[in-house]
Amino acid sequence: MSALATALAITRRDLRRVRRQPSRLLGGIARPFVWLLLVATGYNSIAQLPSGVPYREFVYPGVLVMACLFGGALTAVSTVYDREFGMLRLMLASPAGPGAVLLGRAISATVMGVTQALVVLAAAPFIVDVTPLQLPLVVGALVVASAVSAVLGLLVASRLRSVENFAGVINVLLFPLLFLSGALYPAARLPRPLALFAAANPVTHMVELVRRAVGQATEFSLGMNVAVLAGTSLVAFTLAVALFDPESRLIGRPRPARAPAAP
Amino acid sequence: MSTPAIEAAGLGRDYGEVRALEALDLVVPSGALVGLLGPNGAGKTTAMLLLATLLAPGRGTARVFGHDVVGARRAARRRLGLVFQEPTVDPFLTVRENLEFAAGMAGVARRDTRAAVDGALERMGLGPRAHQLARELSGGWRRLADIARATLHAPALLILDEPTVGLDPEHRERLWGFLDTERRTHGTAVLFSTHYLDEAEPADRVLLLAKGRVVADGTPRELLAPFGDAVLEVDGPGAAAFAAALEADGLATLVVPSEGAVRIGLAGRKEHVLERAASAAGLTRSVLRAPTLEDAYFARTGARVAA
Numbered sequence: 001m002s003a004l005a006t007a008l009a010i011t012r013r014d015l016r017r018v019r020r021q022p023s024r025l026l027g028g029i030a031r032p033f034v035w036l037l038l039v040a041t042g043y044n045s046i047a048q049l050p051s052g053v054p055y056r057e058f059v060y061p062g063v064l065v066m067a068c069l070f071g072g073a074l075t076a077v078s079t080v081y082d083r084e085f086g087m088l089r090l091m092l093a094s095p096a097g098p099g100a101v102l103l104g105r106a107i108s109a110t111v112m113g114v115t116q117a118l119v120v121l122a123a124a125p126f127i128v129d130v131t132p133l134q135l136p137l138v139v140g141a142l143v144v145a146s147a148v149s150a151v152l153g154l155l156v157a158s159r160l161r162s163v164e165n166f167a168g169v170i171n172v173l174l175f176p177l178l179f180l181s182g183a184l185y186p187a188a189r190l191p192r193p194l195a196l197f198a199a200a201n202p203v204t205h206m207v208e209l210v211r212r213a214v215g216q217a218t219e220f221s222l223g224m225n226v227a228v229l230a231g232t233s234l235v236a237f238t239l240a241v242a243l244f245d246p247e248s249r250l251i252g253r254p255r256p257a258r259a260p261a262a263p
Numbered sequence: 264m265s266t267p268a269i270e271a272a273g274l275g276r277d278y279g280e281v282r283a284l285e286a287l288d289l290v291v292p293s294g295a296l297v298g299l300l301g302p303n304g305a306g307k308t309t310a311m312l313l314l315a316t317l318l319a320p321g322r323g324t325a326r327v328f329g330h331d332v333v334g335a336r337r338a339a340r341r342r343l344g345l346v347f348q349e350p351t352v353d354p355f356l357t358v359r360e361n362l363e364f365a366a367g368m369a370g371v372a373r374r375d376t377r378a379a380v381d382g383a384l385e386r387m388g389l390g391p392r393a394h395q396l397a398r399e400l401s402g403g404w405r406r407l408a409d410i411a412r413a414t415l416h417a418p419a420l421l422i423l424d425e426p427t428v429g430l431d432p433e434h435r436e437r438l439w440g441f442l443d444t445e446r447r448t449h450g451t452a453v454l455f456s457t458h459y460l461d462e463a464e465p466a467d468r469v470l471l472l473a474k475g476r477v478v479a480d481g482t483p484r485e486l487l488a489p490f491g492d493a494v495l496e497v498d499g500p501g502a503a504a505f506a507a508a509l510e511a512d513g514l515a516t517l518v519v520p521s522e523g524a525v526r527i528g529l530a531g532r533k534e535h536v537l538e539r540a541a542s543a544a545g546l547t548r549s550v551l552r553a554p555t556l557e558d559a560y561f562a563r564t565g566a567r568v569a570a
Contacts, residue, residue, distance in 0.1 A: 008367065010368075020355045087353060089351065091368060095337045095369070247317060
């Protein structure tokens with residue numbers, strides 16, 4: 001109970017910070033709309049997809065996932081900010097432990113990702129038909145996509161010590177994950193090594209969940225989508241907890257002398 | 264006898280090749296006020312982070328109210344309130360929101376949070392600023408909010424790393440008054456570090472650290488004893504020779520060279536020594552005063568003890 005209370009306290013704090021810095025949220029919302037308006041509109045007139053689906057409809061689930069991915073993962077910058085400016089020590093000193101701290105951060109990052117994606121989803125009537133029955137499925141898929149993205153962001157943030165480093169590293173990671181996910185073009189005809197990467201790429205399975213929800217064709221089974229996303233979340237969260245507080249891992253073990261990691 | 268707030272034996276930590284803290288032996292009883300003094304790099308912060316369970320010990324053991332800082336650190340943390348050198352107040356939250364957040368971190372139940380926050384605001388005089396964003400507060404009020412944050416779960420042990428840095432005299436007085444009240448009314452033990460050596464004089468016990476080692480440990484009275492009942496502080500090119508002459512004549516208990524002055528502990532005959540100082544060559548200033556912890560600090564971190 002105490003761990004959950006601690007996690008929710010972190011979530012409340014993060015969301016209060018966002019409320020006082022709305023530009024963070026607005027910037028995240030602008031990114032997918034730029035893609036929809038500038039890229040999807042342009043390609044819609046020239047792209048011929050094998051399925052016959054207009055490009056704008058095809059790319060829409062991918063753009064929704066883009067909102068989740070960047071919204072969820074980039075929110076982890078708060079963790080790096082707190083490490084850089086000292087607040088993290090307060091959190092690490094909590095009796096609830098680093099797992100609760102990261103859970104709180106994951107919840108707030110998920111809320112950020114879903115919020116940004118829901119704004120993009122509001123534009124659905126202009127792009128693709130989403131029936132009232134499909135809507136809860138789409139929202140559920142966006143929650144899952146945001147949660148997995150949040151955990152990936154936390155894994156990246158778990159050892160980084162400056163906001164500048166985080167921005168550089170996360171963008172280098174997120175763009176290949178997005179481009180090799182079938183979000184922006186079908187991944188089926190990619191060269192074999194890239195196709196294998198796409199099959200293991202969690203973003204591929206986020207996009208497939210959304211495609212499935214809006215009734216578009218998918219390459220993998222629902223079971224495969226769920227298994228990859230659940231496995232990714234579990235491994236990434238476990239790793240993030242282990243890396244997050246290096247002193248915690250050292251406790252109780254004999255250590256060689258080495259430079260400390262400031263908590 | 265109640266369980267001590269802190270029991271440390273041979274506690275130490277290295278950072279790479281640097282021995283940050285050699286071996287700290289320390290017992291802090293409940294309700295005690297204990298100060299760690301020393302220059303930058305002496306090992307004060309390392310000692311506090313080890314006791315706060317935020318650093319893994321490289322050697323030795325430590326217990327907080329009987330809870331091992333390695334094996335039972337969550338239980339230890341429940342008894343701790345921590346104030347770090349760096350502020351841990353979120354500038355984008357109001358003072359009240361910061362305290363609500365800290366209550367969540369400390370494991371205060373949601374139903375108890377409001378009362379805990381109200382109490383902390385009142386104790387530190389922060390009530391009128393409760394709805395102000397922390398970034399709009401002066402440094403002093405922000406620090407007091409930080410201390411309110413550390414105390415809202417009524418910890419039995421407070422570890423304060425240089426809590427008065429940047430505070431003006433009014434805020435310092437408010438802080439020490441608050442800590443005194445906490446000790447008297449709740450029996451809270453306080454371990455603190457400070458650069459303001461006069462702040463350590465009311466402490467029950469003081470440890471002087473230098474280069475990771477404890478160079479003196481005792482009550483302020485014990486640490487001041489080698490100086491006798493007075494210190495003569497002299498400046499000028501002839502200060503060292505004057506001190507040596509007093510030593511040779513058996514009038515000095517201790518000679519401590521420090522920044523720009525020589526401090527001389529006197530073994531009686533103060534009037535005679537003052538007369539000699541008045542007529543000595545090369546002295547630009549001579550002041551007779553009571554010994555302070557600053558004298559003990561300079562003595563233990565590079566003194567020449569008179570034979």
